[in-house]
Amino acid sequence: MNITRVMAIFEKDYKEFMRNMMLFTSVLIPMVLAAFFGRMDPEAGALPSELVIIIVGVVFTSVTFSGMMTMMAEENEKDTLRGLLQSPASILDLIAGKSLVIILMTVISLAASIFLIESDGFWSLENIAGLMLLGIFFLNLGIGIGLLVKSVATTSVYLIPIMFLFGFTPYIEFLVTEEDHIARQIAEYFPLYQNLYIYNGDGGAAEFLILLAWVAASLSIVLWAFKRRKSDG
Amino acid sequence: MIHVTDLKKTFGNEHALKGIDFEVGKGEVFGLLGPSGSGKTTTIKLLTGEFRPDGGDIEVNGTGSRHFGRTSYVRNLGILSDKSALYERLTVRDNLELFRKLYGAPKQVVDEVLDKVGLADEKDKRVSKLSKGMKQRVLLCKAVLHKPDVMFLDEPTSALDPTTTEKIHEMLEDLKGEGTTIMLTTHNMDEATRLCDRVAFLHEGVIKETGAPEVLRHKYKRNEVHLTYEDGGVRTVGRDEENSGLLRAALFDESVIDIRTDFPTLGEVFKKVTGKELV
Numbered sequence: 373m374n375i376t377r378v379m380a381i382f383e384k385d386y387k388e389f390m391r392n393m394m395l396f397t398s399v400l401i402p403m404v405l406a407a408f409f410g411r412m413d414p415e416a417g418a419l420p421s422e423l424v425i426i427i428v429g430v431v432f433t434s435v436t437f438s439g440m441m442t443m444m445a446e447e448n449e450k451d452t453l454r455g456l457l458q459s460p461a462s463i464l465d466l467i468a469g470k471s472l473v474i475i476l477m478t479v480i481s482l483a484a485s486i487f488l489i490e491s492d493g494f495w496s497l498e499n500i501a502g503l504m505l506l507g508i509f510f511l512n513l514g515i516g517i518g519l520l521v522k523s524v525a526t527t528s529v530y531l532i533p534i535m536f537l538f539g540f541t542p543y544i545e546f547l548v549t550e551e552d553h554i555a556r557q558i559a560e561y562f563p564l565y566q567n568l569y570i571y572n573g574d575g576g577a578a579e580f581l582i583l584l585a586w587v588a589a590s591l592s593i594v595l596w597a598f599k600r601r602k603s604d605g
Numbered sequence: 606m607i608h609v610t611d612l613k614k615t616f617g618n619e620h621a622l623k624g625i626d627f628e629v630g631k632g633e634v635f636g637l638l639g640p641s642g643s644g645k646t647t648t649i650k651l652l653t654g655e656f657r658p659d660g661g662d663i664e665v666n667g668t669g670s671r672h673f674g675r676t677s678y679v680r681n682l683g684i685l686s687d688k689s690a691l692y693e694r695l696t697v698r699d700n701l702e703l704f705r706k707l708y709g710a711p712k713q714v715v716d717e718v719l720d721k722v723g724l725a726d727e728k729d730k731r732v733s734k735l736s737k738g739m740k741q742r743v744l745l746c747k748a749v750l751h752k753p754d755v756m757f758l759d760e761p762t763s764a765l766d767p768t769t770t771e772k773i774h775e776m777l778e779d780l781k782g783e784g785t786t787i788m789l790t791t792h793n794m795d796e797a798t799r800l801c802d803r804v805a806f807l808h809e810g811v812i813k814e815t816g817a818p819e820v821l822r823h824k825y826k827r828n829e830v831h832l833t834y835e836d837g838g839v840r841t842v843g844r845d846e847e848n849s850g851l852l853r854a855a856l857f858d859e860s861v862i863d864i865r866t867d868f869p870t871l872g873e874v875f876k877k878v879t880g881k882e883l884v
């Protein structure tokens with residue numbers, strides 16, 4: 373990896389991101405949702421933490437995960453990837469440059485959404501640490517799948533299930549009302565639930581360890597994707 | 606500069622290249638000519654490391670094909686492949702700036718190369734708004750801005766208008782003047798005749814003939830003379846002892862308006878060698 377090249381790719385991808393309607397609106401969607409939730413019921417007091425966390429889930433799936441996956445898929449589809457790889461840039465430079473853009477956009481989208489939702493005490497150190505792990509998890513998913521999909525059209529095949537499984541996880545409480553239901557017990561091990569606990573102030577070593585395990589799993593997806601790409605030529 | 610020996614490439618059970626050999630010297634412009642499907646793109650992709658050979662050896666600028674994946678190898682190449690693409694949402698300048706930075710080339714090269722291909726005024730246009738010919742010129746700029754020692758150009762002018770083609774030819778002649786080694790593929794015989802020091806005829810994965818265009822034209826000329834008469838009639842006679850009287854008389858015959866030896870174009874030579882049209 374080379375910092376000059378990473379920055380060159382960052383600059384290029386930042387411009388591309390801002391001029392890509394689909395990517396650009398993905399940053400706005402959570403904000404619109406947050407503004408809507410934030411103004412929903414002023415008398416009821418603070419918003420249920422499940423909803424706050426679902427907004428977080430929307431940011432991470434639509435900006436972090438989907439943004440990364442789409443940008444990688446587009447390089448593949450439009451054959452610009454070939455040009456980059458025929459230059460001194462390596463695939464790691466490319467991923468690093470794109471990741472920086474995605475991280476920037478994620479932070480903007482998340483900060484604005486949390487501001488609009490008027491959630492107090494969101495930016496505690498613990499919560500930030502949890503969010504960083506969650507962010508790495510989604511970024512890795514985006515990189516891993518982005519390395520394998522060949523076109524932007526196929527990204528939606530992955531977006532929907534990932535969004536429902538990992539972005540809306542606490543939504544299961546509205547779907548399955550029975551508290552000890554097996555589905556709910558399983559869901560509680562999903563990454564977003566850990567962030568919910570941490571946000572509620574119930575986060576301990578267990579929650580962080582579970583998040584770390586998800587990060588490790590996502591990292592192995594990235595490594596596997598790299599291997600598959602290599603063997604494809 | 607480029608040494609290729611017994612190079613083979615197979616896709617499934619299709620033998621795209623059946624063992625080809627050629628050499629390209631430093632500063633030489635070498636043209637690989639052949640009809641569609643003859644294996645031109647495959648050869649270029651093997652030389653740029655995009656494909657791995659199934660047999661034979663390649664060496665470019667002292668690097669063997671085992672090391673083609675390395676940055677140090679690609680960094681000194683200028684590549685214009687059949688599917689090269691630009692970032693459509695970005696401007697011409699942004700596209701070239703990206704590659705300038707990736708190569709660590711000096712700041713002024715972007716303006717320099719755009720000037721050369723006549724695109725100085727389109728710098729701030731988005732690529733999506735450019736014509737096909739303009740895009741191809743930008744792609745050529747991208748391929749040369751780091752001043753590579755060796756260039757691989759896959760059909761640099763196919764399906765382009767004459768003005769763009771001319772601009773690209775001028776640029777390539779300049780590069781040749783600066784000592785760049787260039788290997789290009791083409792269907793266009795005039796292009797090959799104008800630019801190439803030597804050409805190779807590729808046909809069904811085999812090189813059928815190699816040499817300088819003029820030398821090949823000589824080698825395959827027929828010993829015939831065409832006489833054109835003022836009434837439009839053409840007579841072809843052998844250029845030999847037997848017809849010497851007739852030919853001498855034709856020189857002074859007022860009704861003969863044109864006397865021409867049979868000197869084939871490169872395209873005609875190709876047809877003689879392979880039995881196939883080039884296009």
Ligand SMILES: Nc1ncnc2c1ncn2[C@@H]1O[C@H](COP(=O)(O)OP(=O)(O)OP(=O)(O)O)[C@@H](O)[C@H]1O
Nearest residue numbers: 616619621639640641642643644645646647648687
């Ligand atoms: N990636 C590939 N997979 C399978 N077969 C391929 C592949 N690339 C090329 N071929 C086959 O190899 C042969 C040579 O193709 P190639 O693209 O090198 O021809 P070409 O001379 O560049 O033709 P054109 O003038 O149309 O560009 C063709 O029969 C083609 O079908």
Ligand SMILES: [Mg+2]
Nearest residue numbers: 645646687759
């Ligand atoms: Mg081709």
